[in-house]
Amino acid sequence: xxxxxxxxxxxERIALGEMRPAEWEALCDxxxxxxxxxxxxxxxxxxxxxxxxxxxxxxxxxxxxxxAIRKQLVPECIVLSPGNIAEVAHFMPRSCAYRxxxxxxxxxDWHPLVSGDPESVHRAGISVRGATVPEFxxxxxxxxxxxxxxEV
Numbered sequence: 405x406x407x408x409x410x411x412x413x414x415x416e417r418i419a420l421g422e423m424r425p426a427e428w429e430a431l432c433d434x435x436x437x438x439x440x441x442x443x444x445x446x447x448x449x450x451x452x453x454x455x456x457x458x459x460x461x462x463x464x465x466x467x468x469x470x471x472a473i474r475k476q477l478v479p480e481c482i483v484l485s486p487g488n489i490a491e492v493a494h495f496m497p498r499s500c501a502y503r504x505x506x507x508x509x510x511x512x513d514w515h516p517l518v519s520g521d522p523e524s525v526h527r528a529g530i531s532v533r534g535a536t537v538p539e540f541x542x543x544x545x546x547x548x549x550x551x552x553x554x555e556v
Contacts, residue, residue, distance in 0.1 A: 436466035457536035
């Protein structure tokens with residue numbers, strides 16, 4: 405077993421901070437919600453998700469168009485890691501595997517690690533595939549008009 409291989413059902417047995425890099429990356433369900441622009445009410449401490457996607461987001465694949473250097477290209481991008489999950493989990497959608505595990509909720513049935521199918525997140529209606537608008541198409545002062553309900 406190499407250092408980057410995944411252990412069976414690791415998400416049920418291994419703490420986030422003790423996961424191998426491949427395990428950490430595999431937690432991403434591919435929903436694309438983390439790539440949505442958010443509005444923060446600093447007084448109330450609430451985060452509102454919009455349907456406005458980051459300029460690097462691919463609406464068809466629900467993936468970052470330049471994942472390896474996303475932080476260099478988009479300085480405000482939150483690069484989730486075991487070292488910052490506690491501080492930034494509230495910026496992730498409630499359905500996010502990283503947030504769910506941090507909160508002790510386990511993975512949902514539609515998560516690809518549970519279902520064995522990377523398309524299950526899309527079939528379950530969890531992803532934002534085909535439902536976003538690019539950030540350059542909406543002036544920032546109009547972002548409030550694009551707030552979506554993020555309940556999952």
